[in-house]
Amino acid sequence: MSTRIPIVPENVKPLPALKENEGMLTWVASIDHKQIGIMYIIVSMIYFLIGGLEALLIRTQLAQPENAFLSPEVFNQMFTMHGTTMIFFVVMPLLIGMGVYLVPLMIGARDMAFPRLNALSFWLVVFGGILLYYSFFTQSGASEVGWFAYAPLSEKPFSLNKGPTYWALGLLATGIGSIASGLNNIVTILTLRTAGMTMRRLPLFVWMILVTSFLIIFVFPIIASAFSMMLLDRLLGATFFTPAHGGSAILWQHFFWGFGHPEVYILVLPAFGIISEVIPVFSRKPIYGYEFIAGSTVAIGLLSLGVWAHHMFAVGLGNVANVYFALASMLIAIPTGIKILNWIATMWGGKIWFATPMLFATAFIIEFVIGGLTGVAIASVPIDWVVTDSYFIVAHFHYVLFGGSIFAIFAGVYYWFPKFSGRMLSETIGKWHFWLTVVGFNMTFFIQHFLGVMGMPRRVYTYHDFPYWGSMNMISTIGAFVLAISVIIFMWNVRYSLKHGKKAPDNPWNAWTLEWATTSPPAVHNFDLVPPVRGRRPLWDLAHPDNPDEPNAKIV
Amino acid sequence: MANNKMLIKFFIASESIFFVMLILAYINFHGSNVEGPNAVNSLNPLRTGIFSLFLLASSLSVWLAGRSLVTKNHFMMKIWILVTIILGAVFIYGQASEWLGLIAQNITISRNVFGSTFFTLTGFHGFHVCVGLLMLSILLGLAMFGDFKGPKSDGVECVSIYWHFVDGVWIVVYSVIYLWAFL
Numbered sequence: 001m002s003t004r005i006p007i008v009p010e011n012v013k014p015l016p017a018l019k020e021n022e023g024m025l026t027w028v029a030s031i032d033h034k035q036i037g038i039m040y041i042i043v044s045m046i047y048f049l050i051g052g053l054e055a056l057l058i059r060t061q062l063a064q065p066e067n068a069f070l071s072p073e074v075f076n077q078m079f080t081m082h083g084t085t086m087i088f089f090v091v092m093p094l095l096i097g098m099g100v101y102l103v104p105l106m107i108g109a110r111d112m113a114f115p116r117l118n119a120l121s122f123w124l125v126v127f128g129g130i131l132l133y134y135s136f137f138t139q140s141g142a143s144e145v146g147w148f149a150y151a152p153l154s155e156k157p158f159s160l161n162k163g164p165t166y167w168a169l170g171l172l173a174t175g176i177g178s179i180a181s182g183l184n185n186i187v188t189i190l191t192l193r194t195a196g197m198t199m200r201r202l203p204l205f206v207w208m209i210l211v212t213s214f215l216i217i218f219v220f221p222i223i224a225s226a227f228s229m230m231l232l233d234r235l236l237g238a239t240f241f242t243p244a245h246g247g248s249a250i251l252w253q254h255f256f257w258g259f260g261h262p263e264v265y266i267l268v269l270p271a272f273g274i275i276s277e278v279i280p281v282f283s284r285k286p287i288y289g290y291e292f293i294a295g296s297t298v299a300i301g302l303l304s305l306g307v308w309a310h311h312m313f314a315v316g317l318g319n320v321a322n323v324y325f326a327l328a329s330m331l332i333a334i335p336t337g338i339k340i341l342n343w344i345a346t347m348w349g350g351k352i353w354f355a356t357p358m359l360f361a362t363a364f365i366i367e368f369v370i371g372g373l374t375g376v377a378i379a380s381v382p383i384d385w386v387v388t389d390s391y392f393i394v395a396h397f398h399y400v401l402f403g404g405s406i407f408a409i410f411a412g413v414y415y416w417f418p419k420f421s422g423r424m425l426s427e428t429i430g431k432w433h434f435w436l437t438v439v440g441f442n443m444t445f446f447i448q449h450f451l452g453v454m455g456m457p458r459r460v461y462t463y464h465d466f467p468y469w470g471s472m473n474m475i476s477t478i479g480a481f482v483l484a485i486s487v488i489i490f491m492w493n494v495r496y497s498l499k500h501g502k503k504a505p506d507n508p509w510n511a512w513t514l515e516w517a518t519t520s521p522p523a524v525h526n527f528d529l530v531p532p533v534r535g536r537r538p539l540w541d542l543a544h545p546d547n548p549d550e551p552n553a554k555i556v
Numbered sequence: 557m558a559n560n561k562m563l564i565k566f567f568i569a570s571e572s573i574f575f576v577m578l579i580l581a582y583i584n585f586h587g588s589n590v591e592g593p594n595a596v597n598s599l600n601p602l603r604t605g606i607f608s609l610f611l612l613a614s615s616l617s618v619w620l621a622g623r624s625l626v627t628k629n630h631f632m633m634k635i636w637i638l639v640t641i642i643l644g645a646v647f648i649y650g651q652a653s654e655w656l657g658l659i660a661q662n663i664t665i666s667r668n669v670f671g672s673t674f675f676t677l678t679g680f681h682g683f684h685v686c687v688g689l690l691m692l693s694i695l696l697g698l699a700m701f702g703d704f705k706g707p708k709s710d711g712v713e714c715v716s717i718y719w720h721f722v723d724g725v726w727i728v729v730y731s732v733i734y735l736w737a738f739l
């Protein structure tokens with residue numbers, strides 16, 4: 001029995017190889033999924049710094065009552081651009097980038113199914129971001145209408161500046177890129193799996209990318225059509241969303257949230273995938289309830305399409321609609337809870353190794369549960385009516401998107417950095433990064449739950465000196481600066497470790513999925529030989545031929 | 557490889573959602589312009605229906621092009637692609653003249669919600685037809701230089717799938733805009 005077999009199908013026409021001596025051109029002209037993945041991550045990190053800077057300006061303005069650090073107009077631009085940047089240019093491209101890098105490796109493929117389309121997707125995201133940020137240089141600056149751009153505020157008579165136009169154009173370009181990468185991922189995962197890699201043996205990260213990609217190709221057209229209508233309204237005088245001319249502002253809300261709610265799952269399902277890879281490896285146990293994690297993801301994907309109007313309880317859609325959307329939204333807690341239980345069951349009785357990836361993964365579970373619980377609370381119509389558009393909502397979605405997605409992304413970056421770069425990130429700096437992130441994050445956002453319940457509305461540029469509001473906001477602001485320091489420490493860790501980090505072996509964490517079977521970093525062609533896949537943990541089976549996961553599996 | 561056809565099918569699934577949203581917007585505002593121009597008092601379903609037949613016929617001709625590819629009849633394949641381009645172009649001519657007629661009566665995208673939804677929906681469809689014509693022309697050009705000897709070609713088959721999709725969308729659009737107005 002041979003231990004390794006050559007089963008990587010070579011493309012009919014060989015892909016252009018990288019040349020070492022062409023400098024930046026080897027990156028700009030690259031269609032290699034690993035380079036494109038890394039470029040996604042670098043670009044997202046730049047936007048992470050920009051979006052973070054916007055957050056600091058927001059928090060500085062809110063640090064004291066009646067503050068005049070920012071003008072109201074600039075404040076509105078800051079929260080609009082902060083939200084848009086973090087969602088579309090940080091979390092999404094980070095997750096897509098990690099997917100683009102890892103999916104072909106995890107399924108034992110040479111590259112994505114469509115390498116050129118892959119490059120197109122990436123560059124559309126880059127140019128979309130440039131288009132968005134160009135609006136700062138236009139007269140009266142960037143969009144001021146918030147990341148959901150409600151009509152009629154985003155329409156001509158109320159927003160005469162060019163901000164919302166650039167905003168919609170930039171997101172349209174980025175969205176088309178996302179659809180292309182979703183299509184690419186689906187075809188890659190369905191057709192390029194190595195022999196023996198059945199759907200039941202697919203790494204859970206790949207499962208999550210697959211479900212996310214289906215969500216992307218089905219919900220980004222919704223927002224693409226809504227953006228088109230908004231642009232026609234603004235540029236050609238169409239009347240889709242202007243009630244004064246027979247249009248409907250509520251229609252925009254339906255369209256936006258028809259996309260916007262599934263978008264939340266696009267931002268968090270790949271994060272679930274990262275957690276499902278990290279937790280078993282650092283608990284030294286196979287994942288508990290593989291089928292339930294994959295199946296519940298499909299359930300979340302389907303349910304997420306039918307719950308959008310829980311963002312619209314304050315509109316007055318009527319009791320029947322409100323009750324339906326409240327109950328359907330609460331249902332999502334079941335498949336989400338299943339995942340949490342499976343992760344805890346995987347850790348239970350395992351030999352847990354708290355390296356930095358595992359620290360972030362463990363903290364993810366705790367922070368995400370808090371965000372999930374407040375989510376179930378505001379799915380209830382009467383509670384939502386009390387706290388809607390308050391800082392309670394701001395706290396809720398930051399627990400989901402930062403405590404959830406970003407914590408998982410950090411877990412993933414520490415976990416896969418050795419594979420990406422051939423160097424280990426420093427564990428010592430990593431622990432500093434981790435603890436400052438936990439302290440800074442909770443300090444910033446936990447107190448906002450109380451501010452929200454006390455009645456502080458979101459998106460106000462300043463507030464009166466009500467009892468405790470000043471001190472509570474000051475605590476939140478200090479937390480934001482602690483968080484900023486943690487990000488600087490992370491960036492320093494990356495910089496330092498790229499030069500001086502410990503050289504990474506092929507499989508530094510003793511993990512079991514195929515990406516660890518190749519060198520760190522992988523060769524251009526990914527694998528010389530792909531190990532045989534006879535179970536969910538091919539590298540475990542390879543190392544323990546006498547004790548494989550699936551003893552009766554057919555040998556391919 | 558089967559990858560290309562799988563890609564175009566998922567792409568079409570994604571595009572379908574885009575058109576569903578445009579159609580939903582049209583339906584949402586259907587009947588909200590009782591006075592002023594609307595589908596009933598401004599459109600000519602018979603004239604557009606006749607031009608629609610050209611588009612439907614082009615589905616048949618692109619299918620025949622595919623058959624010729626399978627039987628390795630290179631000459632007839634080129635003829636059928638050319639016929640498809642001509643039929644599609646006639647449809648676009650019909651749509652352009654309809655638009656010009658409406659605009660001459662000052663019925664535009666900014667006139668009212670009927671104008672907004674009508675021009676947006678038919679405009680995006682017409683744009684897709686034009687993209688299809690462009691792709692068919694590229695196919696024809698490549699075929700002139702000797703490509704697509706058959707019996708298989710992902711290029712021809714994918715463009716054909718896309719063209720059928722564009723036709724199918726038009727059947728729905730025609731029914732929703734023209735037939736609904738006169739039922």
Ligand SMILES: [Cu+2]
Pocket residue numbers: 260261264307308310311
């Ligand atoms: Cu939601």
